[in-house]
Amino acid sequence: MREHFHLNQLLRATKSGLSRRDFLSFTTALTAIPCLSRASWARNNPSFASDPFTLGVASGDPDSTGMVLWTRLAPQPLEPFGGMPNEAVNVHWEIAEDEHFRSIVASGTATATPQLGHSVHVEVASLKPDRWYWYRFTAGDAQSPVGRTRTTPAPDTLPPQLKFAFASCQNYEQGYFTAYEQMAQDDLDLVVHLGDYIYEYGGKENRVRKHLGEEIESLTDYRVRHSQYRADKLLQNMHAQCPWLVTWDDHEFDNNCAADISEQQAVHPDVFLMRRANAYQAYYEMMPLRASSMPRGADMTIYRRAPFGRLADFMVLDTRQYRSDQPNQDRHSDLNESAMSPTNSLLGHEQRNWLCSSLIQNTAQWNILAQQVMMGMVDRSGDSPDPVYSMDQWPGCSFERMELLKFLADRRVSNPVVLTGDIHSNWVNDLRVDDRDQTTEVIATEFVGTSISSGGNGRPEPDSHPAIMADNPCVQFHNTERGYVRCTVTPEQWQSDYVVIDDITKPGGKASTRAQFLVETGHPGAHRIG
Incomplete structure (x- = not known):
């Protein structure tokens, strides 16, 4: 996590003056963060000494065909890096029409990288409009809590409520x-x-x-x-x-x-x-x-x-x-x-x-x-x-x-x-x-x-x-x-x-x-x- 060290150096350096060039160089480097989420290699079967899903699950920004599913791997959430090693980890996700996951309608693998705090943002699409769904994540032998989410009604419909x-x-x-x-x-x-x-x-x-x-x-x-x-x-x-x-x-x-x-x-x-x-x-x-x-x-x-x-x-x-x-x-x-x-x-x-x-x-x-x-x-x-x-x-x-x-x-x-x-x-x-x-x-x-x-x-x-x-x-x-x-x-x-x-x-x-x-x-x- 060298970017933390460099930023703290810059914060201290600005007390004696920081050039605009230094600042622009720093912010330009930060624009590369999205690329870091696409790891070329990630561990498929990580082992955790404690539950990595301590921060739970969430969903957001729904539309008529999907939504964002979120979690973050953090077996020690109050430690600086969440207790995670400095390596990418593959996280499996699945979404179902029932809370018991008998009817799974979409699934896949997302990569949790240290550069993004081992967070996962899955953008699900191709679901049916105006439906409730259930979702969960798996990393190694650890499984997350189950979350409930929904799609919004189709754009051309007038829902009753x-x-x-x-x-x-x-x-x-x-x-x-x-x-x-x-x-x-x-x-x-x-x-x-x-x-x-x-x-x-x-x-x-x-x-x-x-x-x-x-x-x-x-x-x-x-x-x-x-x-x-x-x-x-x-x-x-x-x-x-x-x-x-x-x-x-x-x-x-x-x-x-x-x-x-x-x-x-x-x-x-x-x-x-x-x-x-x-x-x-x-x-x-x-x-x-x-x-x-x-x-x-x-x-x-x-x-x-x-x-x-x-x-x-x-x-x-x-x-x-x-x-x-x-x-x-x-x-x-x-x-x-x-x-x-x-x-x-x-x-x-x-x-x-x-x-x-x-x-x-x-x-x-x-x-x-x-x-x-x-x-x-x-x-x-x-x-x-x-x-x-x-x-x-x-x-x-x-x-x-x-x-x-x-x-x-x-x-x-x-x-x-x-x-x-x-x-x-x-x-x-x-x-x-x-x-x-x-x-x-x-x-x-x-x-x-x-x-x-x-x-x-x-x-x-x-x-x-x-x-x-x-x-x-x-x-x-x-x-x-x-x-x-x-x-x-x-x-x-x-x-x-x-x-x-x-x-x-x-x-x-x-x-x-x-x-x-x-x-x-x-x-x-x-x-x-x-």
Whole structure:
């Protein structure tokens, strides 16, 4: 694993100066990583002293003919290289129509290489649409747990229902992942994770659990941190229940990052991008993503579409990699000239064009923007006479946000719904071009999900901060408990159930549905039904 050694040398060298040539040489070398996954020789019958499938199995990015099947060989998952030797290993995979594998419909061999952390990403195709399948892996005499996955309906069909959940923000130190225990009982078609899958901070004492090591920076650091999270049995079990769509926010890399700009302004951009390359590679290794998302150095394309027949189309966005620096020094402020600048962007030019093009072409009944930071323009001033807004969220890019809402209205995009994470609280927002003008029409609906565990238990009040709702008529609901959002979508309506956990600081917390909201097709905006 010499690339780790060279990177650490470069990180240290940059304290006295790193040339652009050195940095470009490093990132060019990283672009060769995809080639390394095609080993010319790999061991066919490895022997393991302990279970190599400690991190479980997962599937993701489903379409009507297949999906990605994932695992990673790691008999010692919290060691730097997972307890694996520096050699490639062949891993057999199979997928069946039944959980007992009496009817195997596809199988093959994938190579797990040390260069990609002995992870396996199998892109299965040629399956039947709208079907459930079961899958497993074998390496030597070791066999993985069985996972369940599914294909999506055929592109030209209108299925009667989609049932999925979305979640975000799971700080290992601040609570147990109890929400996944309830989610596993919901019989979902899909899970959407909106980011902050891990947290990069160093371990602290007197927490519910403790991160291993200091703040993570090297590839080994990020691999071990991901492994510590994925070793959680509740999270692992939920990955095995159904396919996931994943995207990141900031903590998969570094808090409040903006493109190549660190929250700590003194960090050299080249050093920051090398750390980002480490974070992105580890993220790819640990997620059920297609090869089209494989990182190239410090760049990784994660925005993509995921249709569910003609019922729903997910546009999975990335609001971190391409964004402008937060205006007004990332402090809460009014929507001043800096916040309203046309040059501010969360999406970047290329992703924004892709999104608009996708929305024009879509024929789905529901168009879903699965993304990270809140789009609702929420005034957080409280008793202060001057309104203030979060500059890390869409109000910090107000011009781009308003143009996007205008686009949705002008192009008459069918039933736009925004899914959001990031802020460790539940919200339901009616979105207008300018949320400050309540006389204008509602264009879209935003459902914001709370954290799985970040922030501890939060406040138990059913509806917190009445002042926020009074000052912001666009806000239909606000709550700060922990949990996730379960969505049931039909051609006629969308229902979001806000599931909360009463205590995530100890195992066995109880789940309940705090609120339910309904959106009717053709009528943007949510109304409460429970």
